[in-house]
Amino acid sequence: MPKVLVSDPIDPVGIELLGQVAQVDVQTDLTPEQLIQVIPNYDALMIRSGTKVTPEVIEAGKLLKIIGRAGVGVDNVDIPSATRKGIVVVNSPEGNTIAAAEHALTMMLALSRHVPKANVSLKAGKWERKKFTGVEVYKKTLGIVGLGKIGSHVAKVARAMGMQLLAYDPFLSQERAEQLGCKLVELDFLFSEADYITLHIPKTPETYHLINAETLAKMKSTARIVNCARGGIIDEAALAKAIDEGQIAGAALDVFENEPLGESPLSAVEGDLILTPHLGASTEEAQTNVAVDVAEQIRDVLLGLPARSAVNIPGLRPEVLEKLQPYMLLAETLGNLVGQLAGGRIESLDIRLQGELANNESDPIVIAALKGLLSPALQERVNYVNAGIEAKERGIRVIETRDAAARDYAGSIHLEAKGPLETRSVTGALLGDNEIRITDIDDFPVNVAPANHMLITLHRDMPGIIGQIGSQLGGFNVNIASMQVGRKMVRGDAVMVLSLDDLPPEGVVAEINKTEGIRDSYIVTLQ
Numbered sequence: 001m002p003k004v005l006v007s008d009p010i011d012p013v014g015i016e017l018l019g020q021v022a023q024v025d026v027q028t029d030l031t032p033e034q035l036i037q038v039i040p041n042y043d044a045l046m047i048r049s050g051t052k053v054t055p056e057v058i059e060a061g062k063l064l065k066i067i068g069r070a071g072v073g074v075d076n077v078d079i080p081s082a083t084r085k086g087i088v089v090v091n092s093p094e095g096n097t098i099a100a101a102e103h104a105l106t107m108m109l110a111l112s113r114h115v116p117k118a119n120v121s122l123k124a125g126k127w128e129r130k131k132f133t134g135v136e137v138y139k140k141t142l143g144i145v146g147l148g149k150i151g152s153h154v155a156k157v158a159r160a161m162g163m164q165l166l167a168y169d170p171f172l173s174q175e176r177a178e179q180l181g182c183k184l185v186e187l188d189f190l191f192s193e194a195d196y197i198t199l200h201i202p203k204t205p206e207t208y209h210l211i212n213a214e215t216l217a218k219m220k221s222t223a224r225i226v227n228c229a230r231g232g233i234i235d236e237a238a239l240a241k242a243i244d245e246g247q248i249a250g251a252a253l254d255v256f257e258n259e260p261l262g263e264s265p266l267s268a269v270e271g272d273l274i275l276t277p278h279l280g281a282s283t284e285e286a287q288t289n290v291a292v293d294v295a296e297q298i299r300d301v302l303l304g305l306p307a308r309s310a311v312n313i314p315g316l317r318p319e320v321l322e323k324l325q326p327y328m329l330l331a332e333t334l335g336n337l338v339g340q341l342a343g344g345r346i347e348s349l350d351i352r353l354q355g356e357l358a359n360n361e362s363d364p365i366v367i368a369a370l371k372g373l374l375s376p377a378l379q380e381r382v383n384y385v386n387a388g389i390e391a392k393e394r395g396i397r398v399i400e401t402r403d404a405a406a407r408d409y410a411g412s413i414h415l416e417a418k419g420p421l422e423t424r425s426v427t428g429a430l431l432g433d434n435e436i437r438i439t440d441i442d443d444f445p446v447n448v449a450p451a452n453h454m455l456i457t458l459h460r461d462m463p464g465i466i467g468q469i470g471s472q473l474g475g476f477n478v479n480i481a482s483m484q485v486g487r488k489m490v491r492g493d494a495v496m497v498l499s500l501d502d503l504p505p506e507g508v509v510a511e512i513n514k515t516e517g518i519r520d521s522y523i524v525t526l527q
């Protein structure tokens with residue numbers, strides 16, 4: 001049974017789900033050193049934002065196949081290291097969207113009405129009504145930085161509260177912003193016009209310290225900032241100074257550059273500053289959603305199935321995945337076949353998507369073809385995660401073309417692998433029940449189902465040659481399950497494809513290559 005380590009608190013429903021297919025160990029108080037010590041025993045790691053999955057953890061995780069982040073942000077996982085090692089990293093892109101958006105809105109309202117301070121005052125026996133006079137959000141301008149899933153929900157609710165909406169998101173269309181009632185503006189304009197600024201962006205090199213002394217200086221003295229996105233987007237020392245000096249009216253933060261917060265200039269702020277300990281996703285509903293979402297993906301990957309929200313392999317919507325999955329298998333089989341035929345060094349792989357496939361997303365098919373191509377050399381070390389990188393590192397140029405006019409099959413894939421000395425090609429299609437058929441080898445038409453063991457010969461079409469190969473295989477005690485010849489002209493060049501019941505012993509190829517008329521022969525293993 002595979003083993004899963006759960007190193008942050010996860011809703012029991014997720015652990016139960018994983019328990020159906022794996023041994024699950026929950027250890028939520030491991031130090032970084034202890035994590036490195038235990039991780040070699042595990043096939044999967046399930047985390048929230050607490051565990052830091054460093055390059056050292058990934059290096060030590062010799063058996064690791066998947067890291068599941070029960071949440072959105074994967075900035076606590078070293079993705080490049082995981083990708084290089086072929087480890088799938090999955091998250092739950094939508095499970096906590098509502099929770100995080102509602103927390104941002106809660107922070108905005110609590111800040112406007114001094115809720116935390118009024119609560120403390122009242123519990124201290126005071127009745128300070130005038131001191132805690134607040135402001136309304138109605139008719140105020142909200143600047144949303146990042147109009148993705150969470151930002152969009154904030155926009156919908158804020159609009160319903162009567163706020164004017166500005167948004168900055170360089171990756172979003174004007175049309176989408178308008179649908180949400182937002183005016184898409186430049187960042188400086190948003191900073192100078194907004195009464196409230198709420199951040200819903202990832203932490204990237206571009207967004208690090210986006211809010212700093214210089215940008216704070218552009219804001220209104222009545223501006224209030226909410227950050228329920230990621231620590232590090234705000235320069236905390238600059239923010240503390242801006243609040244205490246009255247440069248802005250206040251801020252509410254759920255996330256911090258260092259978590260847990262520890263010693264920080266924020267702790268000493270006397271002005272309006274609300275802090276919560278990364279609670280954005282902490283609702284019962286969100287924790288159930290993310291636990292189930294990620295546990296299901298870990299289960300699937302451990303069972304050899306694809307993950308639906310992998311962050312380091314081409315992401316696919318479930319409906320697209322359902323359609324493309326059989327073609328991915330076809331591409332992988334063809335890649336594997338052409339890789340074995342080409343042998344040795346491959347300089348480029350031409351991938352032609354034909355028929356209905358020409359109008360589909362190609363990334364998953366390209367990745368699957370590369371995985372197949374490299375698997376004769378790399379075996380299980382290549383997978384959907386690292387196939388692209390491995391191909392690039394080997395200098396394999398990938399050329400993608402599309403031919404919607406090809407009509408022999410609904411959809412088919414043609415692969416051509418060029419090496420320094422020769423070029424080999426294969427084509428394949430799917431039949432009725434998504435059954436794979438190899439329909440061309442080196443442009444010779446065939447119609448063969450892939451088999452575990454196959455013998456493929458390039459030969460001259462001449463009387464007696466098929467019988468001779470049959471007898472030679474019989475001499476090696478190898479049983480032939482099926483046989484096909486593909487030729488373009490009588491007594492010209494041809495290919496012969498034999499599906500075999502047994503793996504031929506060493507020496508078969510050398511023996512067959514001695515036969516008159518045989519140009520070359522290959523033992524191929526597919527499936």
Ligand SMILES: NC(=O)c1ccc[n+]([C@@H]2O[C@H](COP(=O)([O-])OP(=O)(O)OC[C@H]3O[C@@H](n4cnc5c(N)ncnc54)[C@H](O)[C@@H]3O)[C@@H](O)[C@H]2O)c1
Nearest residue numbers: 073100146147148149150169171200201202228229280281
């Ligand atoms: N506090 C919490 O507990 C909590 C919970 C969930 C998510 N989050 C965080 O909230 C943030 C948003 O999550 P989401 O699910 O909405 O993500 P998302 O990917 O749906 O949206 C992010 C948006 O930011 C935009 N963006 C990227 N770079 C930008 C830039 N430089 N300037 C402006 N816009 C930029 C993208 O185009 C996208 O529209 C993430 O950082 C996530 O980790 C926090």
Ligand SMILES: O=C(O)CC[C@@H](O)C(=O)O
Nearest residue numbers: 048049071072073096281
């Ligand atoms: O695990 C958590 O509670 C935080 C999750 C949140 O930051 C996220 O990015 O999904």
